[in-house]
Amino acid sequence: MTRISSTIDRRSFLKVSSLAGGGMLIGFNFLTACKSDVQPPVNIADLNFNDFNAFIQIADNGMVTIFSPNPEIGQGVKTAMPMIIAEELDVPWDHVFVKQAGLDTDNFTRQVAGGSQSIRFGWDSLRETGATARQMLVNAAAARWGVKPAECSTSEGVITGPGGESLHYGEVVREAAQLEVPDNVSLKDPSEFKIIGNDAINVDIDEIITGKPLFGLDYKKEGMVYASVLRPPSFGQTLDSFDDTAAKAVNGVQEVVRFGDKVAVIANNTWAAIKGKRMLKAEWKDGEKMESSSDHDQLLSDLLDGSDFETLREDGDISKAFAEADQVIERTYTSPFLPHNCMEPMNFFGEVTDDKVTLVGPIQTPEGTRSGVAKLLERPEESITIDMTRMGGGFGRRLYGDFVMEVAEIADKIRKPVKLIYTREDDMTAGIYRPAIKYRIAASVKDGEITGYHLKEAAINRNMYNLIPNFFPAGAIANYKVDVANYQSNISTGAWRAPYTNFLAFAEQSFFDELFEIMGADPIQTRLDLLEKVKGTTDEKIEYSPERLQNVIRMAVEKSGWGTQKEGVHQGFVAYYCHNTHVAEVADVVMENDMPVVKKVTCVVDCGILVNPTGARNQVEGGVIDGVGHAMYGDFSFDKGRPGYKNFDTYRLIRMKEAPEVVSHFVKNDLSPTGLGEPALPPAGGAVANAVYKATGKRLTSQPFIEALRQQSEKEIKG
């Protein structure tokens, strides 16, 4: 077997791992195995646990339990991360059980679900974890046989010696557990992969399809009570007073607790808690800032018109390029706020005693949340445990531990195990929204070349951060500038799936489409030509690869039948890099009843080595449809601080009949894998908008498209 040497100094192993992320020190113990036919050993005291932690557990019969370190929100890491360990451990995938690890900062790093980074950061360390364990098993077998480890080989959980003798892992795990962690281990050549690159069905599939308890909402503890919380109905309001007489009269309501500007109704079942909350009578006081979306629209326009910007990147001289240009094209793009709308509403379990705080539930950022709870309750972090459940979606909402703070505060006051449950109305109106944003993009053209590019962002609170301005077309246009300005609002905003680029990609890629058309330039060739200029760049801030982006562009042209589509099919093109992944998408739009309908999206992705193809395709299909859906329908607004939508009767999410066919293609290479939870989403809106233009002759510059199209047709009627 071809093996690549990977040198790991034992002393530096933890250090290296803590930099690389993922999870580390491997270890064996027999304590846990998921199935009853796997028997724990008789005398576990014989084992030396001092140097080991239980990230890989191997039972006597050779069955393996692998703990998945990062939170699972539907992005598939609970399947994909253990696949990487199992590959290097060299065991059959059907001998592996997977369990979700709890928050354990001593042994894991970056236990976060966010930014499509779990696989990218975990790749090396997960491989080394598996390979290290494999080597220790080999060493143990070699010692037993009195041969050199190098004379032994492994396959499917079986070690074979030079004389043909063999032992399965379970037979030597006790000896292996006593051994020193080796200084260096070898990794498989990707051509040797047996698990990576093959479809592995979601490890929780049986529980999901039979309705077993899996999610935060399903978690129960003996004696647990339920909490439903009344919060200020408008951003900017505070609680003046409340009357809980009617709430307390509800069957099952135990008590009513005020904390800050919120009131929690505690009951012995969920319905009583919700009903009790509805019976609360509260008086609210308006603050000084009661903001409306119509005001935001003007404020953001004013920011773009003004001169008070922070410059995030500047190349050449944009003013000179614009002054000398034959033509300057400028467009403005507008997006609304967006709620996350995870299907599982926010919820969390909490229990506070004198000694400890126990928290269980769906959270994308357990470590940061624990720190927050420690500060809130003024307790040491060591006294707080957080266990993660499977999550009914994340999309960025569960990066924020606001709901965990709430349950910690309630549990501290009532001193009973308690489950906080948001209703859908709570979830949609107490959000951490994708901020409303406006982009103004201007480009200068001289002698048929793009000489300057100026991107200005105006966002509520904060949006773009300093990596984004180095994405394409940075490096391709000599005079280039990115400016940002913010308006500080009391409406809470934060990351939403593919933060920053989820709207920027639409704005820039729609702009390019229009710019190229005005220039009389081909949208494909012009992109390829611009990327050609980035090749060999010495700018270390440019992290995208012009070669890889060119490659997905060419593949998307081929796979989508670009330029050869049937009569009545209108195609829109986008190529985009974000979250370390290169993507090109082509949307096919047809007109039905005078309305553009998205029929198909062809998506070509370069995410390096494909760990789990079925999971990857699922992420791409979901990301594209999510991107199309929110671009078409996603809307959110505020009137004097009050959210304009509360539930799915008025808030429109894409449904089955509106979902386009998604055809995904993956570039085959041996490059280290990158993440897929987000990168398929941002290009979708632009691809649709560019196709809609071809179908209707109308340029879309604001989301949701359904509203923009309605306004355009109204204008036409008014004429």
Place this chain on the structure above:
Amino acid sequence: MPTYSLKVNGTTHQVEADADTPILWVLRDQLDLVGTKFGCGIAQCGACTIHLNGEAVRSCILTISQVTDQEITTIEGLSEKGDHPVQVAWKELDVPQCGYCQAGQIMTASALLDRNQNPSEAEIKQAMHGNLCRCATYNRIVKAVQKAANS
């Protein structure tokens, strides 16, 4: 508090609850059948779908007093070993992402196939349109329903 007689997955339970309690919360909190999910509370998302006398209904707006002594089936009772053709197809096609809405999707799909063993794609989409999937696994759901119909 009044007592109601409920027939859930072939077993009769006596449950104490207020008359206006949605059956969803009785199933989840009192009977420990948490496979039926809460999504919206107003019958707009389908996460709480159960079968009532074989028909797919939204348990979040049906009160306990409306379903007394009628046949209720939840995801836990759809099959003994998780091998209902719809469940098998869901597994073979690796449909779920987060998985939260999938019990509701499976209950809607299985009720559809009970009354129409060979639905067209349009009929599948019509029947499933009320079930939201925020991860947008819609295309795999259509394929899984077709696969189950053909099995």
